[in-house]
Amino acid sequence: MRVKRQNPISTAWLCFLLVLVLAACGQSSGKTEALTPVKSENKSxxxxxxxxxxxxxxxxxxxxxxxxxxxxxxxxxxxxxxxxxxxxxxxxxxxxxxxxxxxxxxxxxxxxxxxxxxxxxxxxxxxxxxxxxxxxxxxxxxxxxxxxxxxxxxxxxxxxxHQSSNMVGPAKEDIYQDIRNIARIFDVEERAEKLIESMNNEVEKIREQIGAIDEPLRVFVYDSGEDAPVTATQNFMTELIHMAGGKNIFSDIEKNWANVTWEEVVNRNPEVIVIIDYGDIPVEKKKQTLLNKSALADVEAIQNERFTVLPLSAAAEGVRMPIAVETLAKSFYPEKFK
CATH class of the missing domain: 3.40.50.1980 (Nitrogenase molybdenum iron protein domain)
Known part of the structure; x- marks a missing residue:
């Protein structure tokens, strides 16, 4: 039986065309990957x-x-x-x-x-x-x-x-709902429940150590400002302070942050001042602003120099909630954590 031989010129031409097609495909996929969301095999x-x-x-x-x-x-x-x-x-x-x-x-x-x-x-x-x-x-x-x-x-x-960061007066349950939402989206709901249980247990242990509080400490949150202070009003700081056995003196203002007056700080006479640490202004400079403010001379927190520093990362509505509560509680009631 005779085997039909291929024309060498035709074979070479076909190979050349195949190389061109493959090269064009490679260039095309590179451009597409940079311009559109990834649709990988793994995702499918x-x-x-x-x-x-x-x-x-x-x-x-x-x-x-x-x-x-x-x-x-x-x-x-x-x-x-x-x-x-x-x-x-x-x-x-x-x-x-x-x-x-x-x-x-x-x-x-x-x-x-x-x-x-x-x-x-x-x-x-x-x-x-x-x-x-x-x-x-x-x-x-x-x-x-x-x-x-x-x-x-x-x-x-x-x-x-993140819903709990963008509502007035969020509670810890609002943070847990955000965690549950993200877990549902990524199909890891069991992990969320374990995380929430762990966070909740840590907070409850701290609250048990504080014990019953007859009269919560009066707390002023100082964010920034020299002519008029910026303070936390009904953001999550109010809930953190409450869980740690204190009361935010400006929690009656129905917004998350507000400008208030130094006169009103004096009128509400805080026993502790929480300084929020973030940005380019060092904590020590914020503290000196408060100590040098003559209008505050008779405020209890200033007279006793009772300051607590809380990083903004801990004050936000996230997994650092137990860290924030512990930091505040140990500062408010150091005798209970010896």
């Missing part, structure tokens, strides 16, 4: 057993049909929620730390790209092909940050705003 496989999730996020309803695979966190407390839930493998980037990451999460954190010290530009944000953006503060979802929620949705990116 991971989503086969994924139950769609619908979550009320503020006045928005979020519907998620596939587990996010390339999340970006945009504030410290949201980053630490993700890490506490063991979700680092789903994080394509992170940004905006107020403080060092908690030691127990450092190894996980070092494996995640840091996009910016503050909010990343839209270009830097989109360059990591995110499919989920998780912000602690509304300021992240602005045009001069990563973009509005509506714009992100147009790009196929789900935006979740």
């Amino acid at each position: 496989e991971n989503s086969r057993d994924y139950e769609p999730v619908t979550i009320q996020n503020g006045d928005r309803k979020i519907e998620i049909t596939e587990k996010p695979m390339r999340a970006v966190t945009l504030n410290q407390h949201t980053t630490e929620v993700m890490l506490a839930l063991g979700l680092e493998q789903y994080m394509a980037g992170t940004a905006y730390l107020d403080d060092d990451i908690l030691p127990e999460y450092k190894d996980q954190y070092t494996k995640i790209p840091v996009l910016s010290d503050a909010y990343p530009s839209q270009e830097a944000f989109l360059n990591v092909n995110p499919d989920f953006a998780y912000a602690g503060w509304q300021s992240a979802f602005q045009e001069d940050a990563v973009g509005t929620v509506e714009r992100l949705e147009e790009l196929g990116i789900t935006a979740y705003l």
Whole structure:
């Protein structure tokens, strides 16, 4: 039987065409990957057993049909929620730390790209092909940050705003709800319940150690300001102070932060002043501002120089809640923690 021989010229021509096609495909996929959200094989496989999730996020309803695979966190407390839930493998980037990451999460954190010290530009944000953006503060979802929620949705990116940080008068249950929401989105609900149980147990142990308080300490929160102080009113600081056995002297103002007058601070006569530590103004400078303010000379906290320093990272609505309660409680009632 005779075997039909191929024409060598035809074979070479076909090979040449095949090389061109493969090269063109390689260039095309490179461009597509940089411009559109990642649709990896892993995501498709991971989503086969994924139950769609619908979550009320503020006045928005979020519907998620596939587990996010390339999340970006945009504030410290949201980053630490993700890490506490063991979700680092789903994080394509992170940004905006107020403080060092908690030691127990450092190894996980070092494996995640840091996009910016503050909010990343839209270009830097989109360059990591995110499919989920998780912000602690509304300021992240602005045009001069990563973009509005509506714009992100147009790009196929789900935006979740940490609810407890953006409501007036949040309680610890509101933080737990945020943790549960994130856990539902990433299908790790059992981890959330273990985390919440651990946080709650730690807080309750501290409260048991404080014991019954007949008259809570009067507490003034000093954020900043020389002519008129900026203070915490009905944000989570009020709840933290309450859990630690104190009472925020400005908790009657129905907003999260407010400018008040030094005269009103004097009238309410705090026994302890909590200084919030963040930004470019050192704690010592804030303390000297208070000590040098002649109008405050008769205030008990100034006379006794009773100051407590709380980092902003601990004051935020996140997994540091037990740390914040313990810090405040030990300062308010040191005799109970000897």
